[in-house]
Amino acid sequence: MKTRYVIYTLLALLVAFLIYNKFFSKHAEENKMATAGKGKKKNGPVSVNVMIVHDTAVVNQIDITGTIDANEKVSLVSQTAGAITGIYFNEGQRVSKGQLLVKVYNQDLQASLLQVQAQMALAKDINRRNKILVEKEAISKEEYETSQSSYNAFKAQADNMRAQISRTEIRAPFSGVIGLRSISPGGYLSPTTPIATLVNIDPAKVTFSVPERYLPLIKTGSKVSFTIESSQDKFAATVYAIEPALDATSRTITVRAKAPNPKNLLTAGAFAKINLTLDQIPKTIMVPTEAVIPDLKSSKVYVYHNGVALAKNVKTDLRTDTKVQIVDGLKSGDSVVVSGLIQIRPKAPLKVLKVIK
Incomplete structure (x- = not known):
């Protein structure tokens, strides 16, 4: 117990x-x-920073990608077949329009031309004498016309021979830089044999696609700025052509601009990061991206009003790297909350630490 x-x-x-x-x-x-x-x-009140919004001018720009193209580009081939008798260019060389690049054997054509030229000279002399005789009525008009016809026939043959000879000479169709050759002296050249590629890259063409919604804002003369991976420079181009039809799959419009390239820094086929200026909005409200809270049906921001947080539904449009355009829901002079948004609830008391103007 x-x-x-x-x-x-x-x-x-x-x-x-x-x-x-x-x-x-x-x-x-x-x-x-x-x-x-x-x-x-x-x-207690939530400590926040606020920004007093006001009307400001904004340049509407979009960032897209594109491709650098040559102004002119052609794969050189021969119009006739034959043995190569001369190559008159170096790989990577700048050539001028009309410059002789390759020559194919044409001695037989040259000999035929000399023969025809001799016959043409004789026919011309006969025709000249017959013209004098027909004026003196020493021969009939028919004899004169026969000699004239013979002369014209030889002249046509000579022109034909010159045309055949010209096809044995491959000349540059435009000024540019010639690439790597695929032929050698003494080789046999046919119309299907590639010789080299000739490229004119000054100016360069910049080809890119723009979403359908921006179609009314794109026009000839619009300015484009872009960069490439192989250079730290920033390049400028001007729109000169717009495809008349949309791409049915992507709903985009293809646009082409020209960029000066005097230093040959731009290369055909290069990837371009493009900044396209569409238009300028003279009067609108822009707020920091973090101030806009996305919702299922709309977006909202918090406004400092009489010491408490007031939620306002807003309509957004243009976006930049750091800001969003507010097209409806705010007015100039509103104090938009830009920090501490996670802790804020409607009608929550606020303590302003910093005012951004």
Whole structure:
């Protein structure tokens, strides 16, 4: 019986110690104070930065990709077959329009031309004498016309021979840089044999596609700026042609611009990062991207009004790297909250730390 009383006494003391430790000890007092502090902080104002919005002018630009193309590019081939007797260009050389590049064997054609020219000279002399005689009525008009016809026939043959000879000479159709050749002296050249590629890259053409929504804003003369991977320079181009029909798959319009390339920094086939200026909006409101909270049906921002957060639904449009255009929902002079948005709820009290103008 005595042991039982001792056990009951010890249990009572243990319970009393636990109750005292929970509600009356120094640690309990500290917990109460911490809990009270947290509750006070939760109900206190949220510290935020605000920006006073105002009307501003904005340049509407879009970033797209494109391809650098040559102004002119052609794969050189021969119009006739024959042995190569001369190659008159170096690989990578700049050539001028009309410059002789390759010559095919044409000695037989040259000999035939000399023969025809001799016959033409004789026929011309006969025709000249017959013209004098027919004026003196020494020969009939028919004899004169026969000699004249013979002369014209030889003249046509000579022109035909010259045309055949010209086809044995491959000349540059335009000025540019000639690439790597695929032929060698003494080889046999046919109309299907590629000789080399001739490229004119000054000016360079920049080809890119623009979404359908921007079609009304694209016009001849629009300015384009772009960069390429192989250079740190920024290049400028001017739109000179627009495809008249949209691409049915991507719903984009193909646009082409020309860029001066006097230093040959632009290469055909290169990838271009393009910044296209569409138009200038003279009066609109722009806010930082982080200030706009997307919603299922619309977007909203918080405005500082009489010390509390006021939620406003807004309509957005143009976006830049850091800002969003507000076309409806805000007016000039509104104080838009730009920080602490995660902690804000409608009608929450706010404490302004910084005002951005």
